[in-house]
Amino acid sequence: MRFLRSLIGSPLFLGSIAVIALGCSSMFFTAHLKAITSVQETALPLLASLPSIERRLAILHEQVEVAELDKALKTGSQLERVRVSVLPAKAEVDRTLASFELLRTELQKQGMISSMSSIEIGKENSRDDGFVATPLTVEFKAHGDGVQRVVSFVRLAGLVTVGDALTVSERNALIRATEEENPAGIVALEQFFSADLFVYALEPRPFEEQLQRSLQSEAFQTAFRTATQSSLLRDAKAILQGSVGQSMSKGKYWPMQFLAIDRIAIMQGAGPDWYKLTLSLSLLRRAS
Amino acid sequence: MTPTPTQTIPGLSEILRRILLPLTIFAVVLLSLLLLSWLLLLPKFTRVELHGVAQDFGRLQAYSQEVATSIRSSEERRLALILPLADSPYGELVAKKMSTPDLFAFFQQIKNVSQSFLPEKRQVVILQTIVLKGQVVELTGDVRNVGLQSMAVLAQFVDALRAMPDVANVDYPSFIREQDSAIGFHSPFTLRIHLKH
Numbered sequence: 001m002r003f004l005r006s007l008i009g010s011p012l013f014l015g016s017i018a019v020i021a022l023g024c025s026s027m028f029f030t031a032h033l034k035a036i037t038s039v040q041e042t043a044l045p046l047l048a049s050l051p052s053i054e055r056r057l058a059i060l061h062e063q064v065e066v067a068e069l070d071k072a073l074k075t076g077s078q079l080e081r082v083r084v085s086v087l088p089a090k091a092e093v094d095r096t097l098a099s100f101e102l103l104r105t106e107l108q109k110q111g112m113i114s115s116m117s118s119i120e121i122g123k124e125n126s127r128d129d130g131f132v133a134t135p136l137t138v139e140f141k142a143h144g145d146g147v148q149r150v151v152s153f154v155r156l157a158g159l160v161t162v163g164d165a166l167t168v169s170e171r172n173a174l175i176r177a178t179e180e181e182n183p184a185g186i187v188a189l190e191q192f193f194s195a196d197l198f199v200y201a202l203e204p205r206p207f208e209e210q211l212q213r214s215l216q217s218e219a220f221q222t223a224f225r226t227a228t229q230s231s232l233l234r235d236a237k238a239i240l241q242g243s244v245g246q247s248m249s250k251g252k253y254w255p256m257q258f259l260a261i262d263r264i265a266i267m268q269g270a271g272p273d274w275y276k277l278t279l280s281l282s283l284l285r286r287a288s
Numbered sequence: 289m290t291p292t293p294t295q296t297i298p299g300l301s302e303i304l305r306r307i308l309l310p311l312t313i314f315a316v317v318l319l320s321l322l323l324l325s326w327l328l329l330l331p332k333f334t335r336v337e338l339h340g341v342a343q344d345f346g347r348l349q350a351y352s353q354e355v356a357t358s359i360r361s362s363e364e365r366r367l368a369l370i371l372p373l374a375d376s377p378y379g380e381l382v383a384k385k386m387s388t389p390d391l392f393a394f395f396q397q398i399k400n401v402s403q404s405f406l407p408e409k410r411q412v413v414i415l416q417t418i419v420l421k422g423q424v425v426e427l428t429g430d431v432r433n434v435g436l437q438s439m440a441v442l443a444q445f446v447d448a449l450r451a452m453p454d455v456a457n458v459d460y461p462s463f464i465r466e467q468d469s470a471i472g473f474h475s476p477f478t479l480r481i482h483l484k485h
Contacts, residue, residue: 011301014308021315028322032330035345039334043345046352047336053355060362067369082378130377147392155385163371164382175370190370232386258381264391265419284381 059179063186078160078194085255086158089288091134092257093121096157096283099253100138103153106244112146114274126287133260133282140277141269147277151264152235154279158258162200162207163193165232174227177220188214198254201240204228258284389454389483391420397452398427405448406441409434413445425481432474439463442475449481457482 097119104116122135140150159165166174171193178185192211200207208228212221227233240248248254263280298306335342338351373379395418402413417428431438431445442463449458459480467473 011304011308014305014312018308018312018315021312021319025315025319025322028319028326032322032325035330035334039336039345043334043336043348046348047338050338050352050355053352053359057355057359057362060359060366064362064365064369067366078373079376082373082376087378129380131381144392144396151390151392155388158385159382161371165386167386168383171371175366186366186370193370258378260381261385261388263419263421265417266392266395267417268415 056179059183062183063179066184067186067190081160081255083286086160086258087131087284087286088257089286091124091132091283091285093134093136093283095251095253096136096257096259098251099153099157099248099256102244102247102251102253103150103239106242107142107146107149109243111143112149113140113142115141127282127284130287131284132287133284135262136259136279136281136283138279138281140279142275142277143271144273144275147266147275149235149239150277150279152232153239154259154261154281155232156197156236156239157256158284159197159232160255161193162195162197162233165197165236166193166227167231170223170227170231173223174220177217177223178215181215181217181220185215185220197236198240198245198249201233201236202245202249204233204237260284387485389420389423389425391418391425394418394425394454394483397454398449401448401452402429402445405445409441412441423483423485425483427479427481428477430474430476432471435473436465438473438475439465442477446479449479454484455481456484 100116100119104113107113108116117139120137122137124132124134127133140146142150156165163171174189175186178189188211192207195207208224212224215224239245260282261279262282263278265276265278267276267278269275331344335344336348337343338348343351367374371379374383395415398418399415402415403411406412412433413429413431415427415429417426419426419428431442434441442461446458446460449455459482461477461479463475465473465475
């Protein structure tokens with residue numbers, strides 16, 4: 001008792017207790033403020049956004065289920081076409097040269113190119129990604145429209161499906177639009193993406209109408225117009241619907257072997273909208 | 289004569305003791321109340337209702353992370369079903385090819401910039417060659433018809449290119465001025481333009 005009284009009577013002891021208690025109190029007070037602020041600034045907005053995020057997750061689950069049911073044997077058939085024609089075990093340079101020849105004839109007829117050089121073929125080499133490349137170099141003297149056509153033709157070489165010819169943003173825009181309108185529409189979109197690019201380019205209407213019947217919202221129609229009218233699909237239609245497409249079909253040059261673009265050079269030509277286009281390409285095959 | 293009462297003046301320690309005792313009691317009570325509030329009141333007031341059950345903030349954050357992760361994995365699964373070859377080596381080749389910028393369209397945009405960045409002076413930037421290798425574009429040309437200002441005009445042209453939406457950066461070229469008997473003072477250039485991914 002005497003000890004306690006002496007402690008209470010000691011200013012040093014009381015001062016220390018007061019300072020420690022006030023220090024801890026201020027820490028607790030700050031922690032209170034932080035907790036309340038974080039609830040106001042983070043938890044409430046998070047809580048408000050949760051229903052829409054959960055709805056999106058439910059839609060995604062539904063789309064995955066529907067797409068799984070529709071999966072069938074498409075993967076196998078696409079893979080087979082890639083193995084046989086796009087990335088074969090043996091390079092088929094002749095087929096690629098013949099395809100370029102068809103393009104040259106057609107574009108010359110249309111006045112889009114004035115000449116195409118002979119195609120220089122380099123030595124086969126192994127690439128870091130495991131493929132084997134045959135370097136090809138070719139030059140064109142072309143009008144602006146001809147430059148676009150030639151570059152698009154090279155970009156199309158090796159693509160198999162409609163989905164391959166769309167950029168990531170174009171594909172995402174279409175997928176998001178199905179989420180918003182009709183999650184089950186993913187099946188129609190999947191069928192559109194897996195459609196054969198060559199068949200689609202020759203006669204796009206049945207594919208497009210089928211998809212547009214399933215998905216009719218304004219957002220989807222806008223994304224669809226962008227994807228079909230201002231992308232590589234537009235160029236595919238322009239190139240393959242003509243005699244190039246017919247000849248490629250006859251000669252069985254489609255699907256083309258994959259052409260990777262190593263270097264593109266465009267030099268101002270003699271006329272106002274004429275250019276010299278030099279393409280350095282790699283004709284790819286899988287390592288056997 | 290009545291004796292005056294003597295007033296004893298308290299010592300410093302007595303003054304401190306008298307002040308410190310209530311202060312200490314106040315501080316201890318305040319701390320106890322805050323501690324109680326932290327343990328009992330605050331969790332009640334900062335809880336949010338999730339699916340009809342009151343949850344604390346940490347649980348809410350964890351749940352939201354879980355949903356976000358599920359969304360990502362479902363998106364990946366959906367993409368794998370829609371484009372089954374997207375993750376294959378072939379899919380990677382296609383993705384790389386499809387991300388190649390449209391060089392001719394970009395060249396046309398540069399042409400427009402070269403004709404409009406100095407409205408009062410046209411035909412001063414002559415573009416000769418544009419080369420795309422990976423995500424880097426090499427542009428060769430010449431600034432002429434502006435006399436001794438050719439290097440300043442070239443610097444302005446570089447700034448105008450940097451302002452283009454698809455351009456991440458343009459390396460400054462070596463600024464040189466040459467004199468030619470036919471075209472007078474001119475500044476040939478080779479620019480390396482880094483595109484946005």
